[in-house]
Amino acid sequence: MAEDLSQIPVGEFETVSQLLASNESIQIAFSIMILGIIGIVIGYRKFSLWVGSQKFYYQRPHFSRFVRRAVLPVFAIVFITLINIHIQSGILLGEDLTIVGNEDISPQEIFAKILNTFNILVIGYTISHLIPIGLNKREKTELEKEDFDAWFEMRGFVDDEDDLFHKLYKWVPPKVIPEDIEEEKFKKMLKTEEGMLDLERFRTGKGNPIGGYEKLVDNPFEEWKKSERSKYEKYYQNCITGNNQSGRKLKPGAKPDEIFPIDVWREEKRANGYEPLIPSSRPPGYAKKKREGIPKSAKQVLPVGIFVATILGVVAWWGVDLIVLATATGGMAIGIGLALQETMQNYFAYILIRKDKIFVEGERVKLDTGYNGYVHKITPRVTYIRDALNESVAIIPTRQLVSAQVINYTQGIKMVPAIVDVGVSYLNDPKQVSAILVKVGKRAMNEVVDGRGRHLIRQIRCPYLKHNQPSCGCDKDIHVDINQPVVRFNQFNDSALDFSLWVYVRDYGAQFKTKTDMRVIMYEEFKRYDIRIPWPIRTVYQGDEKREQEEIDKLEDQRNTVIDKYGIGDLGRGTGEDE
Numbered sequence: 001m002a003e004d005l006s007q008i009p010v011g012e013f014e015t016v017s018q019l020l021a022s023n024e025s026i027q028i029a030f031s032i033m034i035l036g037i038i039g040i041v042i043g044y045r046k047f048s049l050w051v052g053s054q055k056f057y058y059q060r061p062h063f064s065r066f067v068r069r070a071v072l073p074v075f076a077i078v079f080i081t082l083i084n085i086h087i088q089s090g091i092l093l094g095e096d097l098t099i100v101g102n103e104d105i106s107p108q109e110i111f112a113k114i115l116n117t118f119n120i121l122v123i124g125y126t127i128s129h130l131i132p133i134g135l136n137k138r139e140k141t142e143l144e145k146e147d148f149d150a151w152f153e154m155r156g157f158v159d160d161e162d163d164l165f166h167k168l169y170k171w172v173p174p175k176v177i178p179e180d181i182e183e184e185k186f187k188k189m190l191k192t193e194e195g196m197l198d199l200e201r202f203r204t205g206k207g208n209p210i211g212g213y214e215k216l217v218d219n220p221f222e223e224w225k226k227s228e229r230s231k232y233e234k235y236y237q238n239c240i241t242g243n244n245q246s247g248r249k250l251k252p253g254a255k256p257d258e259i260f261p262i263d264v265w266r267e268e269k270r271a272n273g274y275e276p277l278i279p280s281s282r283p284p285g286y287a288k289k290k291r292e293g294i295p296k297s298a299k300q301v302l303p304v305g306i307f308v309a310t311i312l313g314v315v316a317w318w319g320v321d322l323i324v325l326a327t328a329t330g331g332m333a334i335g336i337g338l339a340l341q342e343t344m345q346n347y348f349a350y351i352l353i354r355k356d357k358i359f360v361e362g363e364r365v366k367l368d369t370g371y372n373g374y375v376h377k378i379t380p381r382v383t384y385i386r387d388a389l390n391e392s393v394a395i396i397p398t399r400q401l402v403s404a405q406v407i408n409y410t411q412g413i414k415m416v417p418a419i420v421d422v423g424v425s426y427l428n429d430p431k432q433v434s435a436i437l438v439k440v441g442k443r444a445m446n447e448v449v450d451g452r453g454r455h456l457i458r459q460i461r462c463p464y465l466k467h468n469q470p471s472c473g474c475d476k477d478i479h480v481d482i483n484q485p486v487v488r489f490n491q492f493n494d495s496a497l498d499f500s501l502w503v504y505v506r507d508y509g510a511q512f513k514t515k516t517d518m519r520v521i522m523y524e525e526f527k528r529y530d531i532r533i534p535w536p537i538r539t540v541y542q543g544d545e546k547r548e549q550e551e552i553d554k555l556e557d558q559r560n561t562v563i564d565k566y567g568i569g570d571l572g573r574g575t576g577e578d579e
Contacts, residue, residue, distance in 0.1 A: 029083070029111070033118075036079050044072040053253025058236055059229075061261040062137040066130065073126035077119055084115040117314055124310025128303035135302075140263050147228075147270060148221055155200075158470055159276040164227055168220040169213040171200045178202075178210050232262045235279055244279035256285025273473070342399070343381065349399040350380040358401075363410035364388070364508045367396070388509075409508040414476070415458055418503050418511035420518050423496030425532040427545070427552050430497060432559040434487045434568040436529055437501045440522045441485020442566065444503060448517045456510040457503045459484060474506065487569035495536050529562065530555045 048068050051057055057064040151157055156165035173196070177186045181202070189195030202210055217223055237243070239250040239259045250258040260268060260277070269277055352358075359365050359375050365385065366372045371394050376384040383401055385394040409416075424433050445457045455462065455474035462471035486502040501522070505514050526533065530552055 030114075033080065033083050033115070036083075037076060037118075040072065040075045040079060044075070047071060049253065053251075055236070055252065058252065058259060058261045059232070061263050062133060062140070065133050069126065069129045069133065073122045076122045080115050080118050080122070084112055113318075117318075120314055121310060124307055128306035128310070131306070132302050140266075143270070144225070144266070145221070147266065147274070148224055150270075150274060151224060154274070154476075157274045158473075159231060160227065164224070168215065168217055168223055170216055171196070172212050172214055173199060174211045228266070229262070231276075232265055235260075235265065235277060238279040246280040248280075250280060254284070258284045342397075345399040346382070346397055347380040349402045350378065352402055353378060353383075353398065357411075359406065359408050359411065363408055365409065366407040367394070367401075368405040414506065415504040416506075416508050416511055418457070418505045418514040418518070420501045420515050420522065421490070421498065422501070422522060423493055423498050423533060424526075425534045425548075425552075426497060427549055428497070428531050429559070430489055431563060431568050432529075433497070433499060433531055434489065435563040435566050436525050436531060436559065437487045437499060437522070438485060438566040438569045439562055440518060440525050441487070441501055441503055443521050443525075444514065444518045445484065447521070448514050450510075450513070456505050456514050457484070458506060476506075485569070496534050529559050531559075 051064055051068050054064075151165075152169075156163065173190060177183050181189075186199075189199050199210065236259065240252065242249040244250065252259055258280070265277060268282075269275065361375050361377060363375050364373070365375055367385070371385060371387075373385045373387045373394065376386040376393065378384075378398065381398060382395050383398050385396065387393065422437075445455070445459050446463050448456050450456055454472040457474065458476075459474055462473075462475040464470065464472055484503050488500045488502065490498040490500055492498075501518065503514065503518070505511050525531070532548075532552070
């Protein structure tokens with residue numbers, strides 16, 4: 001292979017070596033050019049660091065990146081062009097020289113061609129990096145429009161100020177009364193402001209909203225963008241002033257990054273359901289580290305392709321036979337391809353997983369091997385699945401996940417049942433037990449929250465709204481045909497009457513804390529109303545049943561009061577559906 005490569009004709013490159021060796025003044029001119037380019041690169045690095053520490057870099061990241069990329073080639077092209085002018089005028093090379101074996105080629109022509117080659121390479125390098133910046137800006141603009149659509153669908157974000165949504169849009173009730181609402185109730189709700197808000201939030205049995213919206217401003221999208229930029233301005237000021245979670249002033253331009261530029265800030269909000277982003281809530285360099293191992297996208301590979309094409313064009317311009325070069329390197333390419341076969345399979349499997357969104361980081365999945373856990377990280381070579389109890393991490397070749405059976409517990413599932421089974425004594429009234437379990441479920445809906453105080457259990461109307469506080473999201477994706485909690489009388493067991501209490505939580509992981517807290521509440525309520533959980537009965541029952549019944553009857557009135565207040569769920573009411 002080395003012998004084949006040595007036979008490739010070098011074209012006019014041989015003339016270049018002769019030119020550089022022919023005269024001292026040429027060597028000095030060439031050295032000046034190289035030193036000048038090095039100086040420009042050093043100056044560019046300092047300029048780039050300065051730009052990265054300025055406020056406009058965070059507020060206008062795409063423009064800033066464009067400026068950073070364009071400055072270096074502009075100065076380099078100007079510098080090389082000036083040298084070329086001096087070469088053509090004879091100031092640098094002086095007398096007309098000839099090259100041994102090439103009397104027809106003047107040194108000025110060869111040196112000018114060298115300079116033009118540098119200019120072409122610089123222009124190719126610049127274009128190769130500016131085009132992806134433009135494409136990335138276009139993509140971010142599309143994502144911004146998707147964020148606006150999500151904002152409209154959610155009727156505003158949690159961190160909006162002064163009810164921005166209703167400043168831009170006015171809800172208009174439907175002309176035809178929906179089938180899910182009685183006519184009298186519908187007309188009554190239209191007469192009050194609170195009723196109008198309830199109708200605006202209303203969803204039909206199929207999950208569709210009613211009514212429509214009229215714009216109150218000419219361009220709501222632009223007004224929304226101003227609001228988002230205002231939020232980012234507040235985020236940036238909280239970072240640099242120390243009004244943040246760490247209590248220290250974050251430095252713009254620090255390495256690793258401590259402050260998110262506005263495009264990354266939007267991306268992080270998008271990934272977290274558009275919740276407010278708390279300054280300094282992530283470790284330095286978090287955004288960059290999270291993207292480590294992600295393969296290059298087409299936009300990121302594009303600069304390499306453009307620059308390689310530029311180099312090949314220059315090589316052909318200097319007279320090198322590209323066909324001979326391609327033939328000589330073809331065998332090497334085939335060998336490398338065979339050696340990287342599995343690597344390429346993993347890479348394309350990664351692209352399919354990302355493109356089709358089979359699963360993403362943070363989702364709960366179960367593999368066909370039985371392993372159950374959270375997707376920790378997906379790379380072009382392997383995928384890491386973290387056990388839910390942090391006991392282990394499964395490391396699986398990414399290509400295997402394309403053909404494997406994967407159960408995703410998270411994707412597209414906004415309501416997951418949390419079920420608590422319990423057995424009670426035969427001496428207790430099933431209706432009373434059902435009512436008390438309904439009470440347990442109602443308490444759980446209000447009391448079971450996560451570390452940030454948000455409800456884990458879905459419900460039609462968030463309890464916070466009763467106190468004029470914004471919804472925590474527990475009422476998201478809930479329609480009018482969902483009724484919680486649900487109580488089921490399952491069977492007559494050997495030792496007990498078996499019941500189950502059902503509530504729907506917001507995601508797969510929320511069910512575990514919910515079930516724990518419901519069992520604690522259930523214990524309290526059973527103790528309060530003397531609902532007994534019996535010991536296992538196998539052969540002979542030696543208890544005094546009459547005495548126990550008398551003890552239970554002491555709280556008969558209190559338990560009946562619970563029935564009057566909470567009802568008995570759907571116990572005794574036919575649903576007309578098979579379970």
